[in-house]
Amino acid sequence: MTNLTYxxxxxxxxxxxxxxxxxxALKSGQYEDxxxxAERILIDGEDKSER
Known part of the structure; x- marks a missing residue:
């Protein structure tokens, strides 16, 4: 019973x-976007390894 006290x-x-x-986290905008x-990975960007 004394364990419940702690x-x-x-x-x-x-x-x-x-x-x-x-x-x-809500206030600092972690859940805004x-x-x-999820969509950023689908966008083809400039590949820096081809330069």
Whole structure:
């Protein structure tokens, strides 16, 4: 029973830390362009090895 005294606050802290990281990622624009990286690989760019 005394283990719960340590585990519950630790779980709440880790959950809040994860939520804070997710909110920070939203605020900094990490999820703004979800299709850009997926479509970028399909675009033929100039091949630098042929120069």
């Amino acid at each position: 585990l519950i606050p630790a779980a709440l802290f880790l959950g809040a830390l994860g939520l804070g990281g997710f909110l920070w 979800l299709d850009g990286a």
